[in-house]
Amino acid sequence: MIQSRQSAVIILHIAAILLLFVLQFVLPDYHQLAMTRVMVLAIFAMGYNMLFGYTGLLSLGHAMFFAAGLYGAGLTAYYFGWSVPVAFVAGIGSGFVLSLVIGLVSLRTSGVAFMIVTMMFAQVAYLTTTYFTDYTRGEEGLVLPQAARSFDLLGVHFDLTSAVLRYNLSLVLLAATVAITLLIVRGPLGRALVAIRENEPRTVMLGYDTFRLKLMAVTLSGTISAMAGATYALLFAYIGAGFATIQYSIEALLFTLLGGAGTVLGPLVGTAAMFYLIDIASSYTVAYMLAVGIALVLLVLFFPKGILGTIRERWLPWLP
Amino acid sequence: MAFGPFLLLATFEGLLQAAILTLTALGLSLVFGVMRVVNVAHGEFYMLGAVIAWWVSTFVSSMFGMPPAVGFIAALIVSPLAVGAIAMVGERLILKRLNYNPESTIVATIGMLYIIQQSVLLTYGPDARRVAAPFYYRIQLPWFGYSGYNLFVIAAAAVLLLIVWFILSRTRIGLIMRATQFDAETAQAFGIPIDRVYSLVFAAGAMLAAIGAVLVVPIRQAHYLMGLDPLLLSFITVIIGGLGSLRGTVIAALLIGLSDGIISVFFSPTLAKMISTLLVALVLVFKPEGLFGAKAR
Numbered sequence: 095m096i097q098s099r100q101s102a103v104i105i106l107h108i109a110a111i112l113l114l115f116v117l118q119f120v121l122p123d124y125h126q127l128a129m130t131r132v133m134v135l136a137i138f139a140m141g142y143n144m145l146f147g148y149t150g151l152l153s154l155g156h157a158m159f160f161a162a163g164l165y166g167a168g169l170t171a172y173y174f175g176w177s178v179p180v181a182f183v184a185g186i187g188s189g190f191v192l193s194l195v196i197g198l199v200s201l202r203t204s205g206v207a208f209m210i211v212t213m214m215f216a217q218v219a220y221l222t223t224t225y226f227t228d229y230t231r232g233e234e235g236l237v238l239p240q241a242a243r244s245f246d247l248l249g250v251h252f253d254l255t256s257a258v259l260r261y262n263l264s265l266v267l268l269a270a271t272v273a274i275t276l277l278i279v280r281g282p283l284g285r286a287l288v289a290i291r292e293n294e295p296r297t298v299m300l301g302y303d304t305f306r307l308k309l310m311a312v313t314l315s316g317t318i319s320a321m322a323g324a325t326y327a328l329l330f331a332y333i334g335a336g337f338a339t340i341q342y343s344i345e346a347l348l349f350t351l352l353g354g355a356g357t358v359l360g361p362l363v364g365t366a367a368m369f370y371l372i373d374i375a376s377s378y379t380v381a382y383m384l385a386v387g388i389a390l391v392l393l394v395l396f397f398p399k400g401i402l403g404t405i406r407e408r409w410l411p412w413l414p
Numbered sequence: 415m416a417f418g419p420f421l422l423l424a425t426f427e428g429l430l431q432a433a434i435l436t437l438t439a440l441g442l443s444l445v446f447g448v449m450r451v452v453n454v455a456h457g458e459f460y461m462l463g464a465v466i467a468w469w470v471s472t473f474v475s476s477m478f479g480m481p482p483a484v485g486f487i488a489a490l491i492v493s494p495l496a497v498g499a500i501a502m503v504g505e506r507l508i509l510k511r512l513n514y515n516p517e518s519t520i521v522a523t524i525g526m527l528y529i530i531q532q533s534v535l536l537t538y539g540p541d542a543r544r545v546a547a548p549f550y551y552r553i554q555l556p557w558f559g560y561s562g563y564n565l566f567v568i569a570a571a572a573v574l575l576l577i578v579w580f581i582l583s584r585t586r587i588g589l590i591m592r593a594t595q596f597d598a599e600t601a602q603a604f605g606i607p608i609d610r611v612y613s614l615v616f617a618a619g620a621m622l623a624a625i626g627a628v629l630v631v632p633i634r635q636a637h638y639l640m641g642l643d644p645l646l647l648s649f650i651t652v653i654i655g656g657l658g659s660l661r662g663t664v665i666a667a668l669l670i671g672l673s674d675g676i677i678s679v680f681f682s683p684t685l686a687k688m689i690s691t692l693l694v695a696l697v698l699v700f701k702p703e704g705l706f707g708a709k710a711r
Contacts, residue, residue, distance in 0.1 A: 387528025
């Protein structure tokens with residue numbers, strides 16, 4: 095029984111990735127580009143979900159981790175001319191360091207104070223990007239030079255102006271994130287994190303060092319979010335302070351809530367649904383963020399478990 | 415201008431900032447103190463107060479040809495009442511159904527923030543508009559002239575503050591509010607309708623922000639994005655003052671308003687904001703009860 099569920103889980107997630115792979119042959123150009131963005135943002139939401147969905151810590155500052163990846167990769171590529179793979183690693187590295195530091199400081203608080211502290215640190219990060227406007231060009235942003243649009247790896251030449259390559263690269267990274275998330279949440283670390291979410295004092299009593307576990311969750315979550323930011327910068331060759339605003343932190347929360355917090359594929363489903371909802375709303379009105387507001391209120395009132403969370407509750411209790 | 419008069423001017427600006435900040439932060443602190451709800455939409459109630467004030471005063475002066483003072487007084491009455499009513503509807507329809515769960519209410523008030531802000535964008539538009547001040551009077555000091563209206567705002571905020579203090583500490587309603595804040599369950603057991611207290615407090619918090627906005631709108635313009643800065647500043651004030659402590663909130667608002675006014679006259683405003691936000695976050699981490707608050711029970 096357990097064996098068959100194990101394989102059902104693996105088959106389901108491989109099928110989801112395969113579906114996305116096949117989609118590129120069907121989708122018209124516009125939607126292919128849209129889905130590329132959706133996949134990158136879904137990686138961001140999956141990083142967020144690691145902390146919010148599995149550990150139960152609500153952060154309102156994940157835009158700073160996304161921006162750390164974005165600027166870590168973008169600025170090194172722009173100013174030092176680092177090649178794409180090196181800049182990518184630099185982006186992830188800066189996200190790792192930032193999330194470790196932020197985690198060490200902000201995890202001294204909990205609950206409401208944690209949300210406010212993360213929001214304030216993110217606001218400081220945003221103000222920092224606009225303060226150093228000589229280097230970052232603030233809200234206006236930087237466009238990466240032609241040299242950062244292609245790279246050679248293991249003797250193969252990659253051209254990032256190709257839409258097909260961008261789609262498949264983000265699919266590979268998404269698949270890797272799904273695999274990592276699955277491994278973690280089904281392993282001992284994930285179970286300990288869920289235990290913290292459900293009842294932290296009891297987890298302490300069982301002998302777990304919850305501070306260390308929560309720090310690992312923040313760092314993992316921040317690093318995955320930074321990977322999404324680095325990917326975004328390098329694939330679309332643009333970095334701007336707009337990505338560090340509080341709106342991006344809230345969107346990560348919204349994507350996760352809509353798809354289902356604490357489910358592996360939930361953030362992907364939520365990102366795709368919300369991305370297209372905003373896309374459609376913005377073709378009708380300038381006030382498209384109204385859709386975000388209404389979605390948040392309706393979700394929290396009537397649908398707090400999100401799409402996949404509800405499916406798991408009703409029909410598929412084995413869904414990770 | 416010499417340094418002394420320059421500092422005096424900066425102090426006036428700081429006092430003005432502090433006056434408005436006290437009113438908005440007091441609203442946020444009241445809601446958090448009594449209901450334990452972090453109201454992220456608080457800045458939007460401020461914005462709504464300013465926008466409705468513009469509507470009312472424009473309506474009064476264009477329909478009846480009244481002088482600006484009448485329009486302003488009409489706005490001072492109508493705008494807080496309208497904002498209070500909207501806040502009460504939001505509280506009944508959304509927050510009450512969530513049982514005031516801290517995390518859910520934060521997400522819900524973020525949603526309310528966007529709903530209010532974007533609805534104003536749809537109806538009022540993206541322009542910034544000014545309301546005519548009720549009177550123009552320049553106080554001529556030896557070194558510079560200063561707007562008498564600004565000083566009126568400072569005095570009005572001080573009077574309002576006294577009224578709030580009187581209601582909270584000397585009246586029955588205030589006693590009921592304090593009892594609910596101290597222990598909602600026991601208060602309910604003693605027959606206090608905490609349900610109604612909550613919606614009253616939420617409306618009152620929003621009204622305080624709206625009054626601050628009506629007072630400020632002849633000086634600064636009404637704009638659909640004007641809510642974010644007061645929100646962050648009020649957060650900062652409430653944290654420094656100690657979450658839920660009203661006396662601390664007032665002291666902190668004075669401190670922050672004055673220093674913000676003075677610092678941004680002398681230094682880059684972005685740098686000032688960066689440093690103050692960082693400092694406040696660290697206060698919350700290392701001294702979570704705030705600088706003036708009591709230890710959590």
